[in-house]
Amino acid sequence: MREKLPYSDLTLAEALVAFRQHHGLDLKYADMREGAKAHFERYDMVHVLFGLDTSIRQEAQADGWTLFGTDISLRDVRDFMDLPEEKQLIKEVGWATIAKGYLRAITDYPVIAWKSRKLRRKWRWPDNADYRSWTVARIRREFGIERALAA
Template identity: 35%
Template sequence: MELLYQQQDSQQTLREAIEEYHRYLTHIGRKILSDAPDNAKTVWRYHDATHALFGHDTSIEGEATLDFWVLFGTDISWQVLREYQQIPEIKNLSRAVITQLGVLFIPKLYWRNRRALWQVFRNSRQMTKKWPFEMPVESLDQTLVDLRAEYGIKLLTPEQRKPSQATYFDYTIVST
């Protein structure tokens, strides 16, 4: 299923694209994670924004590709990455992947999808500037087409996003 935010020239605002991403999550039976009201960091909003901005779904292959966008196309710091890994839902997901798919799954996943990952790396090197992972709230009201033009973001095509081998993973085992 291709979503509007996955189109390079989508006229949606980033806010509308995140809302579409949340509808997609609900449609496939996934929980929408949100930040605690008392938390100064809004990591889930930032994370969801990267899904919308870089045009990826939540398949394991889509998440792996998004990892490359975040690492090479944003200004995320190592500290924020470490904090992200300590979030209970992320810890549960990591444990579940290892339990269900095995400890060698992640290297195999990256190897199987090396063409898409290499293309993301190349596209991220052609960006005019890195996306601020901890984005300003004003960006929510800008259109994706304008944001992508401003940052020089070229999405993967549907063919490039298609995994060489899709992985089934039961996300329900990580719900809290």
């Protein structure tokens, strides 16, 4: 029997709330500007849909899934990286910690790229509001999303 991914029985909207609460992100969201919230929420959707936590390695995996498994544009990536909230987060975590996490995840990227080719279609980065009322399990079935990778 396949292992059930987290948040499967919740709607995407409910899963995002649960994800933020579980990882202590509520205060960060409360302090964000609306535009930044939208970017971070899209990124959190990747975490929820692919069953990833907020460890550095799984953050790196979420970046891989975002690049290979969504229809994000280079402009969206640039806009996200230019957000003061993203720059502050990088400063808080530290470049050395981020670099170590990404080095540990370097072998994950070819696997993510390969698995993303098996998706029925890419997750819609900018236009996904219609999916908020769907269960996470239904979205995963619709897009062909399975467990992302082992931690």
